[in-house]
Amino acid sequence: MINSPATNPPAPGILPYHRRAGRGKSHALNLELGHLQRGTFNRADLVFEGVDHSGPSFEARVFLNHPDATADTPRTVDEGYAGSFHILGHGNCFGDVGHCDVDDRGKAPHDLRGPHPLTPTRKQVTITEALKQVLARDGKLEQVTLVPVAYGHPATSEADPEGFLKYEKMDLFTYD
Amino acid sequence: MAIRQNIANLSAADLATWRQVMTASKGLLDNRGYIHFAGMHGLPNQFCQHGTPLFLPWHRAYLYMLEMAMRDINSAVALPWWDWTSDDAHTNGLPAAYTDASVAGNPLLSGETGLPQRTLQRIQAQVPDSLDFSVNPPLTVRAPGPPDELPSAATIEAILGAPTFADFTSQLEDQHNQVHGWVGGSMGIVPIAAFDPIFFAHHTMIDRLWYLWQLRNPNGGVGTVPLDQALQGTPLTVRQVLDINQLGYDYATKVTTG
Numbered sequence: 526m527i528n529s530p531a532t533n534p535p536a537p538g539i540l541p542y543h544r545r546a547g548r549g550k551s552h553a554l555n556l557e558l559g560h561l562q563r564g565t566f567n568r569a570d571l572v573f574e575g576v577d578h579s580g581p582s583f584e585a586r587v588f589l590n591h592p593d594a595t596a597d598t599p600r601t602v603d604e605g606y607a608g609s610f611h612i613l614g615h616g617n618c619f620g621d622v623g624h625c626d627v628d629d630r631g632k633a634p635h636d637l638r639g640p641h642p643l644t645p646t647r648k649q650v651t652i653t654e655a656l657k658q659v660l661a662r663d664g665k666l667e668q669v670t671l672v673p674v675a676y677g678h679p680a681t682s683e684a685d686p687e688g689f690l691k692y693e694k695m696d697l698f699t700y701d
Numbered sequence: 702m703a704i705r706q707n708i709a710n711l712s713a714a715d716l717a718t719w720r721q722v723m724t725a726s727k728g729l730l731d732n733r734g735y736i737h738f739a740g741m742h743g744l745p746n747q748f749c750q751h752g753t754p755l756f757l758p759w760h761r762a763y764l765y766m767l768e769m770a771m772r773d774i775n776s777a778v779a780l781p782w783w784d785w786t787s788d789d790a791h792t793n794g795l796p797a798a799y800t801d802a803s804v805a806g807n808p809l810l811s812g813e814t815g816l817p818q819r820t821l822q823r824i825q826a827q828v829p830d831s832l833d834f835s836v837n838p839p840l841t842v843r844a845p846g847p848p849d850e851l852p853s854a855a856t857i858e859a860i861l862g863a864p865t866f867a868d869f870t871s872q873l874e875d876q877h878n879q880v881h882g883w884v885g886g887s888m889g890i891v892p893i894a895a896f897d898p899i900f901f902a903h904h905t906m907i908d909r910l911w912y913l914w915q916l917r918n919p920n921g922g923v924g925t926v927p928l929d930q931a932l933q934g935t936p937l938t939v940r941q942v943l944d945i946n947q948l949g950y951d952y953a954t955k956v957t958t959g
Binding site: 538539540578581582583584609610611612613614615616617618619639640642644646647648649676 | 744747749750751752753755800810811820823824827828830831833840841842843844845846871875876877878879881882883885886889890891892893894933
């Protein structure tokens with residue numbers, strides 16, 4: 526549940542538990558049973574490329590065929606819940622101008638530095654059993670819905686009109 | 702050989718030693734002290750590696766550097782781990798050693814950042830609930846979630862069964878992220894997470910899980926990571942952190958009889 530109380534006893538430096546829902550994303554798909562070899566796959570992964578982690582930390586909950594899912598939707602197979610990925614965010618930029626602009630460091634032939642720390646990342650959610658159950662129930666996969674839930678930091682998320690869940694693309698991989 | 706133990710299993714004497722060393726380390730404001738090492742991870746140095754195959758090797762080297770500095774203070778000390786899959790964690794949340802305010806000056810409750818005023822002002826303006834700004838200097842804070850939302854033992858057991866390093870590190874880092882967010886507050890954002898002492902108990906757990914995976918997969922390697930890759934901020938390469946015994950530590954196991 527969102528904003529249910531923590532059971533830890535109060536102690537110095539302990540703040541109220543806080544969760545806030547972010548702006549979700551829904552992908553319309555139309556993958557019929559035949560496209561997924563009638564559920565004979567051994568593993569199915571949703572892969573999200575270019576995931577932003579410059580803002581708050583958050584959980585992204587993945588629901589299948591449940592476009593109206595919210596942060597209060599139970600995380601059960603019956604509700605189409607397939608799993609989550611978690612982002613450890615940087616909270617925003619505390620450096621000087623340009624500090625958090627992702628640049629091309631590490632890409633030139635003689636640039637041996639690693640990539641910029643805020644280079645968007647890749648996240649993967651294995652959805653094998655949930656996908657099999659949805660296909661058995663509905664016959665096809667029509668929607669993948671992501672519900673982001675941030676860990677605190679209301680100032681950060683409210684200051685971001687685009688929402689803190691940002692990524693470049695989503696792919697579904699199945700393996701026989 | 703330093704033997705890292707579960708924080709829940711430390712004897713009263715060992716816990717007292719751990720607190721004494723943490724207090725002493727916090728009191729060192731030069732490059733031997735806690736603030737220096739915490740500042741290697743996020744602000745001001747930002748050496749940490751996340752979302753890459755260097756996540757586990759880099760943090761192993763990082764823990765080693767802090768542990769060695771602490772062993773310079775007291776050679777009997779080793780970093781303890783917080784088992785957030787345990788029944789105690791799923792009932793009570795944070796480990797008692799890190800929340801016990803009845804211990805005078807408990808150094809495990811929170812930490813200073815040592816960051817310059819200008820940086821602190823930016824943090825306060827953008828993420829005001831990430832530090833306790835009512836005190837000077839500001840201290841780390843936590844906003845823990847419901848204990849039963851911590852990763853379960855079954856989840857971690859499944860991850861330990863990952864067949865490749867790439868699969869294992871990807872899944873384990875995701876659980877790691879979840880625990881950072883669960884603790885919340887300062888732990889919830891990369892730049893200041895390591896100033897909270899619970900950070901190191903959490904990461905020692907992560908390092909232990911990598912060790913357990915290595916035991917199951919002695920030829921598991923580190924995927925595509927070059928073995929001679931430097932781990933920034935430390936004198937170590939990936940190759941040098943593959944065997945924890947070569948780094949002078951091991952993890953305790955608990956055997957219950959009767």
